Amino acid sequence: MIRLAGISRTYEVGGEPVHALVDVSEEIQAGEHLAIMGPSGSGKSTLLHVLGCLDRPDRGTYQLDGRDVSRLDEAELSLVRRHTIGFVFQFFHLVPRLSAQENVELPMIFAGTKPAERRERALARLRAVGLEPRAKHRPDQLSGGERQRVALARATVLEPKLILADEPTGNLDTASGRHVLELLEQMNAAGLTLIVVTHDPAVARRAKRVLVLKDGSVVYRGPGSRIQEAVEILAAAENGP
Amino acid sequence: MSLVDLVAFALRALRGHRLRTALSLLGVAIGVAAVVTLTALGEGARRYVRGQFAAVGSNMVIVLPGKSETTGAMPGFGGVPHDLTLDDALAVARGVREVDKLAPMVVGTETVAFGERRRQVALFGSSHEALEVRRLAMAQGRFLPAIPWDRGAPVVVLGSQLARELFPAADPVGQVVRVGDWRMRVIGVLEPRGQQLGIDMDDVVIVPVATAMKMLNRSGLFRLVMQVRSYADLGRTREGVLRILTERHGEEDVTVITQDAVVTAFDSILGALTMALGGIAAVSLAVAGVGIMNVMLVSVSERTREVGLLKALGAGRGQILAAFLAEAVLISSAGGVLGLGLGWAAVLGLVAVYPALPASPPAWAVAAAFALAVAVGAVFGVLPARRATRLDPVTALAGR
Numbered sequence: 001m002i003r004l005a006g007i008s009r010t011y012e013v014g015g016e017p018v019h020a021l022v023d024v025s026e027e028i029q030a031g032e033h034l035a036i037m038g039p040s041g042s043g044k045s046t047l048l049h050v051l052g053c054l055d056r057p058d059r060g061t062y063q064l065d066g067r068d069v070s071r072l073d074e075a076e077l078s079l080v081r082r083h084t085i086g087f088v089f090q091f092f093h094l095v096p097r098l099s100a101q102e103n104v105e106l107p108m109i110f111a112g113t114k115p116a117e118r119r120e121r122a123l124a125r126l127r128a129v130g131l132e133p134r135a136k137h138r139p140d141q142l143s144g145g146e147r148q149r150v151a152l153a154r155a156t157v158l159e160p161k162l163i164l165a166d167e168p169t170g171n172l173d174t175a176s177g178r179h180v181l182e183l184l185e186q187m188n189a190a191g192l193t194l195i196v197v198t199h200d201p202a203v204a205r206r207a208k209r210v211l212v213l214k215d216g217s218v219v220y221r222g223p224g225s226r227i228q229e230a231v232e233i234l235a236a237a238e239n240g241p
Numbered sequence: 242m243s244l245v246d247l248v249a250f251a252l253r254a255l256r257g258h259r260l261r262t263a264l265s266l267l268g269v270a271i272g273v274a275a276v277v278t279l280t281a282l283g284e285g286a287r288r289y290v291r292g293q294f295a296a297v298g299s300n301m302v303i304v305l306p307g308k309s310e311t312t313g314a315m316p317g318f319g320g321v322p323h324d325l326t327l328d329d330a331l332a333v334a335r336g337v338r339e340v341d342k343l344a345p346m347v348v349g350t351e352t353v354a355f356g357e358r359r360r361q362v363a364l365f366g367s368s369h370e371a372l373e374v375r376r377l378a379m380a381q382g383r384f385l386p387a388i389p390w391d392r393g394a395p396v397v398v399l400g401s402q403l404a405r406e407l408f409p410a411a412d413p414v415g416q417v418v419r420v421g422d423w424r425m426r427v428i429g430v431l432e433p434r435g436q437q438l439g440i441d442m443d444d445v446v447i448v449p450v451a452t453a454m455k456m457l458n459r460s461g462l463f464r465l466v467m468q469v470r471s472y473a474d475l476g477r478t479r480e481g482v483l484r485i486l487t488e489r490h491g492e493e494d495v496t497v498i499t500q501d502a503v504v505t506a507f508d509s510i511l512g513a514l515t516m517a518l519g520g521i522a523a524v525s526l527a528v529a530g531v532g533i534m535n536v537m538l539v540s541v542s543e544r545t546r547e548v549g550l551l552k553a554l555g556a557g558r559g560q561i562l563a564a565f566l567a568e569a570v571l572i573s574s575a576g577g578v579l580g581l582g583l584g585w586a587a588v589l590g591l592v593a594v595y596p597a598l599p600a601s602p603p604a605w606a607v608a609a610a611f612a613l614a615v616a617v618g619a620v621f622g623v624l625p626a627r628r629a630t631r632l633d634p635v636t637a638l639a640g641r
């Protein structure tokens with residue numbers, strides 16, 4: 001599904017180069033559930049943006065679903081984002097003036113889907129996350145967990161192959177967080193590739209595989225069941241020199 | 242992304258900040274209303290002047306002694322080789338078939354007195370044809386008698402105001418007044434007429450042309466004023482008059498003014514004035530455009546996160562550009578519609594206050610004002626919309 005080879009990304013911050021990603025190579029299988037952990041500044045967000053085609057690597061190649069997307073232009077990238085990738089954010093990023101249903105319809109508007117079909121598919125997605133009765137509510141009339149479920153419905157409405165979730169439970173209480181994770185895992189079980197960026201071991205433990213990043217490099221790979229090892233590596237990374 | 246979706250999306254966004262939208266919309270509305278109202282004023286002035294000429298007589302041809310190359314300039318400077326005589330007038334009246342009525346005219350000033358009351362007024366010497374040619378009407382008595390032009394008569398017709406002033410109580414008809422050194426009988430009083438081509442027709446005396454020439458000691462006429470049978474004959478009349486007078490004088494030394502030319506000259510002057518007024522008003526539309534740009538820039542920076550989200554959801558640059566441009570154009574076209582309404586109301590108000598002024602905005606100005614308003618939205622919306630498309634989705638999403 002995903003093949004990263006020698007990916008590097010460097011920013012300039014205040015005249016100083018920041019090496020966000022240094023020579024990252026990784027393969028991610030279709031249908032995999034992967035968690036990415038790392039202290040702040042480790043490059044995990046940059047990796048997620050590169051994976052989501054929101055950011056371009058300076059070096060290396062990125063193959064997504066058999067295509068080298070590191071060479072595509074902006075217009076082609078927007079099509080890849082539209083049809084192949086679904087995003088879930090820590091702060092939900094719902095458009096506040098639109099109802100739950102209209103938020104879910106948004107990607108289909110850009111895809112040029114007809115209104116009747118749009119409505120039907122949006123309601124079907126909302127039903128799948130248990131929010132059909134709240135379709136007409138605006139985000140400020142929904143709880144945090146409900147908002148994230150709307151975002152989930154939106155991320156999957158164009159039937160992408162890959163879900164990228166950036167701290168999807170970071171802003172939720174335990175119960176709603178668990179609900180959101182269960183929905184994500186359902187989608188993963190149905191064949192979607194799921195990549196979750198998190199600093200919460202309880203979230204990472206549920207993944208099949210865990211990566212730990214430090215200073216732009218992958219410093220640990222292991223199964224989610226051995227999360228304790230990852231947590232120790234992480235603690236060492238945070239306290240280390 | 243269909244047009245309907247685009248407009249719906251932009252409308253939702255605009256509804257999110259109503260006051261800001263309303264204020265920038267108002268700016269456009271004021272601009273459009275200004276264009277509509279000011280051009281209506283200019284057009285009203287043009288129609289008013291046209292109406293004034295129509296009151297004088299629409300099929301009029303005027304012959305002046307002396308050659309002038311351009312209509313509108315004052316002829317007579319640079320020497321008058323030949324007088325325009327009564328014989329010339331007769332020859333034209335008989336020789337040019339298209340002429341319906343011709344009135345020779347002499348103009349001067351003279352003192353009119355009745356008893357102790359004296360007034361200095363304009364003296365017209367003319368013939369009985371002048372009644373129709375100059376569109377005059379009688380309040381009392383008769384106009385000049387139909388006598389041969391070269392025969393004088395000691396009779397006088399008074400303007401309405403002059404009659405009132407000389408005879409506050411008595412009936413003027415039949416009374417004898419002194420005009421200069423001449424004693425003349427009042428045979429009629431004109432209806433109030435007001436200004437006619439710059440002369441107050443209420444404050445004049447009119448006497449037979451031969452009498453006037455003697456009183457003023459003139460050998461030539463001031464002008465010939467004639468009425469043509471139909472508007473279509475103006476050109477042929479002009480040619481006929483020039484041919485006869487050139488033959489009689491041995492050279493072309495008269496100026497023929499058709500009403501047409503005068504009206505056209507005024508028309509083009511007032512037309513230009515209307516354009517200028519419209520242009521000045523259009524500047525306010527440009528200012529309104531800057532207002533839209535400002536509002537849209539604020540909107541883009543407020544919605545940085547949203548733009549990032551739209552990009553993450555797969556919106557192309559073109560779609561984001563279109564979404565923000567649609568907002569700007571919606572503001573400006575709604576402002577345009579409101580402005581047309583405001584302008585229309587202002588024109589109605591103007592007409593209610595000054596019924597004499599036939600103010601009405603010309604169609605081109607209405608169309609241009611609206612088109613310009615829409616264009617202003619599109620042009621001034623481009624910069625903010627482009628700024629939105631250039632936002633980096635990563636930084637755009639970073640804010641919470």
